[in-house]
Amino acid sequence: MVFKEGTFHGEVPEHFDGPHPALLETAVADALAAAGTIDPSDVAVTCEKGTVFLTGRVGSPEEIERAIAIAASVAGVKAVESKLSAG
Numbered sequence: 001m002v003f004k005e006g007t008f009h010g011e012v013p014e015h016f017d018g019p020h021p022a023l024l025e026t027a028v029a030d031a032l033a034a035a036g037t038i039d040p041s042d043v044a045v046t047c048e049k050g051t052v053f054l055t056g057r058v059g060s061p062e063e064i065e066r067a068i069a070i071a072a073s074v075a076g077v078k079a080v081e082s083k084l085s086a087g
Contacts, residue, residue, distance in 0.1 A: 021046075021047040021048060022047075024047045024050070024052065024074070024076050024077065025045045025046060025047045025052075027074050027075070027076070028045045028047070028052050028070075028071045028074050028077065029043075029045045031070050031071070031073070031074050032045070032067060032070055032071070035066070035070050037063070037066050038058055038059070038063040038066050038067050038070075039058060039059055039063070040058070040067070042056045042057045042058070043055070043056040043057075043058065043067065043084065044056050045071070049078075050076065050077065050078030050079065051077075051078055051079045051080070051081060052071050052072075052074075052077050052079070052080045052081070053080075053081050053082075053083070054067055054068070054071060054080065054081070054082045054083065054084050055083045055084065056084060056085075057084065057085050057086070057087060058084055058085075058086055059086065059087075060086050061086045063084075063086065064082060064084045064085075064086055067082070067084060068080050068082050068084075
């Protein structure tokens with residue numbers, strides 16, 4: 001039996017250092033939902049290389065600050081960039 005090196009369309013597959021971005025996105029979204037101090041229903045969470053990006057709309061400027069703090073407190077998050085708006 002011959003084993004070939006794994007490839008994806010001829011390219012070596014990516015390997016992630018640390019948690020997979022989807023797991024980190026889920027953890028941050030869950031933390032925002034569980035906090036109870038903000039309405040995260042219009043907040044999108046994406047992640048790239050440990051940086052979490054928050055986009056969307058929340059109810060007030062104070063909720064923006066709380067969302068950033070909650071996201072930053074999740075294990076594995078290296079930085080948080082917010083493009084949240086209030087209103």
